[in-house]
Amino acid sequence: MRPIHDAEVLGAAAFSVEEAARACGVEVLWLQKRVEAGVLQVHVQSDGWRFDSVTLVRARRVAQLESCFDADPQLAALTADLIEEVARLRKQLELR
Numbered sequence: 001m002r003p004i005h006d007a008e009v010l011g012a013a014a015f016s017v018e019e020a021a022r023a024c025g026v027e028v029l030w031l032q033k034r035v036e037a038g039v040l041q042v043h044v045q046s047d048g049w050r051f052d053s054v055t056l057v058r059a060r061r062v063a064q065l066e067s068c069f070d071a072d073p074q075l076a077a078l079t080a081d082l083i084e085e086v087a088r089l090r091k092q093l094e095l096r
Contacts, residue, residue, distance in 0.1 A: 013043040013050030020051040024059045034062065039077040058084070 021028045034040045035049065040059055043050040051059070058080055065076035 013045060014053055015051040015056055016047075017042075017049045017051070020056055020059060023056055024063050026059075026063050030063070031059065034059065034073055034077075037073055037077075039073050 015023065017028055017031055021031050024031070031040065031051075035042045039062060040051075041055055043052065061080045061083065062073065062076045065071050065079050066073065069076075071079065
């Protein structure tokens with residue numbers, strides 16, 4: 001899997017579940033299980049689930065953590081939370 005970088009925000013519901021799965025290199029079922037477990041957030045629309053670019057980056061990160069470290073989804077999600085918080089705090093420090 002390619003390295004994960006900060007993403008450009010494309011909109012609140014830019015990706016279908018199939019597009020998100022393809023972009024993350026995972027199966028649709030993988031995404032469905034992570035949404036049902038509360039690891040990923042989804043926008044529910046009349047045409048199905050939609051993912052924003054921030055969630056897409058998070059999904060890629062969770063998939064990478066699960067794969068590289070054989071982590072279960074909840075542990076990968078917690079690690080992703082910590083990575084996101086550190087990035088937020090670093091940006092906050094840069095603004096000072």
